[in-house]
Amino acid sequence: MSSNRSVLGLIFSNMHDSTIPDLTKERTMGSVLFGGRYRLIDFPLSNMVNSGIDEVGVITKSNYQSLLDHLGSGREWDLARKIGGLHLLPPFSHVQSGMYRGRLEALYGVWNFIKTSNADYVVLSDCDAVTSIDFSKVVDYHIENGADITAVYAKDVITSEQAQNATVFSINDDDRVVDVLLNPHISGACNISLNMFVLSKEFLKNIVLEAASKSLYSFEQAILQGRTHEYKIMAYRHDGFFCKITSMETFYKANMSLLNSDNRSKLFPENRPVYTKVRDNPPTKFGIGASVKNSLIGDGCIIEGTVENCVLFRGVKVGKGAAVKNSILMQDTAIGAKCDINNVITDKNVKISDMRMLTGSQNYPLFLGKGAVI
Amino acid sequence: MYTTKKECVAMLLAGGQGSRLYALTHDMAKPAVPYGGKYRIIDFPLSNCVNSGIDTVGVLTQYQPLVLNDYIGNGQPWDLDKQYGGAHCLPPYQTALGAEWYKGTANAIYQNIAFVERYAPEYVIILSGDHIYKMDYNKMLEFHKKKGADATIAVQTVTLEEATRLGIMTANEDDIITEFEEKPKHPKSTLASMGIYIFTWSKLKQYLIENENNPNEDKDFGKAIIPNMLNAGEKMVAYPFEGYWRDVGTLDSLWEANMDLLNPNIPIDLYDPDWKMYSRNPIMPPQYIGADAVIENSMVTDGCSVNGTVDFSILFEGVTVEAGATVTDSIIMPGSVIKSGAIVEYAIVGENCVVEAGAQIGARPETIENRDDWGIAVVGHNITISADAKVLPKQIISENI
Numbered sequence: 001m002s003s004n005r006s007v008l009g010l011i012f013s014n015m016h017d018s019t020i021p022d023l024t025k026e027r028t029m030g031s032v033l034f035g036g037r038y039r040l041i042d043f044p045l046s047n048m049v050n051s052g053i054d055e056v057g058v059i060t061k062s063n064y065q066s067l068l069d070h071l072g073s074g075r076e077w078d079l080a081r082k083i084g085g086l087h088l089l090p091p092f093s094h095v096q097s098g099m100y101r102g103r104l105e106a107l108y109g110v111w112n113f114i115k116t117s118n119a120d121y122v123v124l125s126d127c128d129a130v131t132s133i134d135f136s137k138v139v140d141y142h143i144e145n146g147a148d149i150t151a152v153y154a155k156d157v158i159t160s161e162q163a164q165n166a167t168v169f170s171i172n173d174d175d176r177v178v179d180v181l182l183n184p185h186i187s188g189a190c191n192i193s194l195n196m197f198v199l200s201k202e203f204l205k206n207i208v209l210e211a212a213s214k215s216l217y218s219f220e221q222a223i224l225q226g227r228t229h230e231y232k233i234m235a236y237r238h239d240g241f242f243c244k245i246t247s248m249e250t251f252y253k254a255n256m257s258l259l260n261s262d263n264r265s266k267l268f269p270e271n272r273p274v275y276t277k278v279r280d281n282p283p284t285k286f287g288i289g290a291s292v293k294n295s296l297i298g299d300g301c302i303i304e305g306t307v308e309n310c311v312l313f314r315g316v317k318v319g320k321g322a323a324v325k326n327s328i329l330m331q332d333t334a335i336g337a338k339c340d341i342n343n344v345i346t347d348k349n350v351k352i353s354d355m356r357m358l359t360g361s362q363n364y365p366l367f368l369g370k371g372a373v374i
Numbered sequence: 375m376y377t378t379k380k381e382c383v384a385m386l387l388a389g390g391q392g393s394r395l396y397a398l399t400h401d402m403a404k405p406a407v408p409y410g411g412k413y414r415i416i417d418f419p420l421s422n423c424v425n426s427g428i429d430t431v432g433v434l435t436q437y438q439p440l441v442l443n444d445y446i447g448n449g450q451p452w453d454l455d456k457q458y459g460g461a462h463c464l465p466p467y468q469t470a471l472g473a474e475w476y477k478g479t480a481n482a483i484y485q486n487i488a489f490v491e492r493y494a495p496e497y498v499i500i501l502s503g504d505h506i507y508k509m510d511y512n513k514m515l516e517f518h519k520k521k522g523a524d525a526t527i528a529v530q531t532v533t534l535e536e537a538t539r540l541g542i543m544t545a546n547e548d549d550i551i552t553e554f555e556e557k558p559k560h561p562k563s564t565l566a567s568m569g570i571y572i573f574t575w576s577k578l579k580q581y582l583i584e585n586e587n588n589p590n591e592d593k594d595f596g597k598a599i600i601p602n603m604l605n606a607g608e609k610m611v612a613y614p615f616e617g618y619w620r621d622v623g624t625l626d627s628l629w630e631a632n633m634d635l636l637n638p639n640i641p642i643d644l645y646d647p648d649w650k651m652y653s654r655n656p657i658m659p660p661q662y663i664g665a666d667a668v669i670e671n672s673m674v675t676d677g678c679s680v681n682g683t684v685d686f687s688i689l690f691e692g693v694t695v696e697a698g699a700t701v702t703d704s705i706i707m708p709g710s711v712i713k714s715g716a717i718v719e720y721a722i723v724g725e726n727c728v729v730e731a732g733a734q735i736g737a738r739p740e741t742i743e744n745r746d747d748w749g750i751a752v753v754g755h756n757i758t759i760s761a762d763a764k765v766l767p768k769q770i771i772s773e774n775i
Contacts, residue, residue: 035659267659275657280655285673286670286671293663293664295663297662299660
């Protein structure tokens, strides 16, 4: 990114928590595990770092212990900095901040932090979209078009169920947003908001302070919908691989989509690495009698059984004679010998004793919560 | 000067060329050679230090230090980025009297007396970057203190054949060393030095200075410092160590020490949460095992993509084994690609190599008529083995073929 303009990144770690309540019971959306070794926040955070943004604030609300633990000082993202770097912004950290109801209130709550930044532009991102995106191009686009707000979207065909947790844009021929639908009852090809926005700091200041004085809290309702025609809201189309996590089903499918090598190469391009917390696991060990096909596997696993079409996170154990298929096993899950596991999602530290049989269905995988023992 | 005293400082000898590793140490010092899927040899002494509570480590570098310096960096992966102490790379330097290389292991420490004294330690532990082992140095230090020793040498019982290549000593029933011989032709005992020494610093300093001032002596621990101290009647004890310990100074021993990780009967466990081995982790996505893969008895790490057959092998980060390729009983170092139809058996393939389709590296011992012709095949770093080329057992490749 050119050095003559500076950009501040702001990540909302708790937005959309309610869409996957099972996984966010004890954590934020941002700290939901994804893709064998990541948490969802790794994607927006790495995108920002790879786009030359070296000052990032992470806005949290509740349940954020796991998030703080994951991010630490931000060193793994090269954000442990004297100038800029990572800033964790929990609620109640300033006089006017508290349990915010929406993005505008949250921004007002951390305004003192934003105010002290030297940035000219602000990139806002949630943690529900998994993709590799160059924000510097979005900022360029924002400046070239003289936009008030630039909203990033992707073309996608969605089901009416997915639309329940989506923001959909209508866009005119000049790529200007002319209508905004929130959680509409529609299906088919849509312009789906990736919940990433670019604004100048000055413009953000105006809308945040104005909203506070009028007790408006929702950015989507009060600004995107309420001022569609008053403000110049430009749409930036993001092509390439992306997943939106809007439900347990889409979470499952998003993980499984990484078994496709084309998707992987788009999400993990060599020059845009995705950073995450280092756990110092040893390599994964495949034992005698192991049989593994079409699976994505983190480090530190010990596999002695059969694994097919699975995503295994770091430190998973699969016992002798066990068969695990079409499943997502999160960090330190242990599957006993001769188990038969199909269409299952296990949260962290799930222990399944020998000879158990667990089966979910493809559109409704069986979920086992953190630390469950079966 | 404002100092923070440390009870024990570690000095890690990492300047060796490792000439018996040939092509693998052409561009990097021996301690930087990859081992065990995601480690380099130096991770073992460094992790042992941290796990033993030693947080000040001087790393003495000399031969091809670029990879090693870059790898150690500020010591953060081992928690050795400290306000006081931590990891420090110590290359030879220029002084008002001139400049000289490290002339031996003892001279390397001698040239860094000032570094050690910054921490005013009671004890100094001397380590090398040549061995794979997990050891609690703190237990050895307790032993040193309990025995009231001036020097303690960690020892292990070896075979008579191995004894001729190592420092061999005789100790009495109180573990007091009575004799020491460096690489004896006719060993009198099988108690071998593991190259791990703890010295009471004031004594070591005295002997380092005397050794430096004697132009007729080797500037080496095994050849001068240890015999000198023994002859002068200093109290030197042998600290018996029972656990796994392997020298990885030759291609065969490097290959064997890697294969030991795949043998459940050999006691080197990298999965022990109480004695973690730390390393500088690559930033790569998880490994992908493809639909056509056949993989057993192997260790594979992040960034790998396996669609061929892998058995009894260790793949380092970012290795690709294409569908139809076979890798057995081999070690493939970071970033290398084994293309479809290639066969790699009983081999070490260095970093960032490309083995083109149909190439063959190494062979199984049972396919070779004369056993003397058989050995591990080795491909150095950054080498391309062209399609259908053959690398015979025992061959060492250091240029593209």
